[in-house]
Amino acid sequence: MEKNWTELSKKELDKMEKIAKSAAKLFNEKGYLETSMDDVSSAARLSKGGIYHYFSSKNEILFFISSNFMDLLLGGLEEELKKIEDCFPKIKYFISRHIQFYARYISEAKTVIHEAHLLPPEYFKVIADKERQYHQIVSDILFDYFEGNIPKDQLKTIAFILFGTCNGIYYWYDPRGSITPQNLSEIIGDILCGGLRGFEKKRKIKPRS
Numbered sequence: 001m002e003k004n005w006t007e008l009s010k011k012e013l014d015k016m017e018k019i020a021k022s023a024a025k026l027f028n029e030k031g032y033l034e035t036s037m038d039d040v041s042s043a044a045r046l047s048k049g050g051i052y053h054y055f056s057s058k059n060e061i062l063f064f065i066s067s068n069f070m071d072l073l074l075g076g077l078e079e080e081l082k083k084i085e086d087c088f089p090k091i092k093y094f095i096s097r098h099i100q101f102y103a104r105y106i107s108e109a110k111t112v113i114h115e116a117h118l119l120p121p122e123y124f125k126v127i128a129d130k131e132r133q134y135h136q137i138v139s140d141i142l143f144d145y146f147e148g149n150i151p152k153d154q155l156k157t158i159a160f161i162l163f164g165t166c167n168g169i170y171y172w173y174d175p176r177g178s179i180t181p182q183n184l185s186e187i188i189g190d191i192l193c194g195g196l197r198g199f200e201k202k203r204k205i206k207p208r209s
Contacts, residue, residue, distance in 0.1 A: 016054045019044045020065045023058075024107035032062060032115040063123045066116040069108040070130035072101055077137060087145035088196075091162070092189035094138060098166050099185045103175035110170050138162055145196065158199075162192055 008016070022043040026035045037058055041048045055061045077097070084090045102109045116127050139159045146155070165188055175181050 012054070016064060017068070019046065019051060019054060020061060020068070021107065023061045024065050024111045027062070027065075027111050027115050028107050032058075032111075032118050059120055059123060062111070062115060062119055063127070065108050066112045066119070066127045067130070069101075069105060069112050070127060070134065072105065073098070073134055074130060077134075081137070081141070087141055088193045090141050091138075091145075091193060091196075092185070094141070095162075095166060095189045095192070096182065096185035099169070099181045099188070102170065102173075103181040106175070113167060113170055135159060135163065142196075146200070158196070165192060 019040065023035070023040045026039055026043055030039070035058070037048060037051060040058070040061065041051050044051065055064065077094075080097075081090050081093065084093055112127070117124065119127065139155060142155055142158055142162075143150070169184065173179075173184065179187075
């Protein structure tokens, strides 16, 4: 079930985003299940009735956070990648873009990773479909790199290694530290692309008879 938020005014959306950002920070600190609507009301500095004016439940807040973040990741991505010809620059651009969004929306990103699975099935299906769409974009880039000559299970494994590396930073990376998001993107991109070159070279070496 997809909520139609496009019909809301900018003022209403801004208020919902403010509530959602406060809630995302709480979900990171306390956990989704442990956070109450009273907690959200206090953090957002809005009455409980005011919260319910915009969201019918805590589930709806979590869905709003998760859906909006996935829309940010997906928005315009395929069009941007079409402007890049070679696979490795595409991979590095994808990684850089992913990490830049993480740095700007830390609480929202962590909420999707850690809490979205707690949504009711009809809500979670929407998020899972968006995640699959996002993953498919990476799989398509890798498929092109291997010119289609790679087993599906290996392609899936490599795609999940890439996502695991990028999403693993959520546990330890602080964008306010000495390693900037751009620095981190370059490091991850160089390591992953170097690993792909080595993997492909090894695949092409014929075993001795």
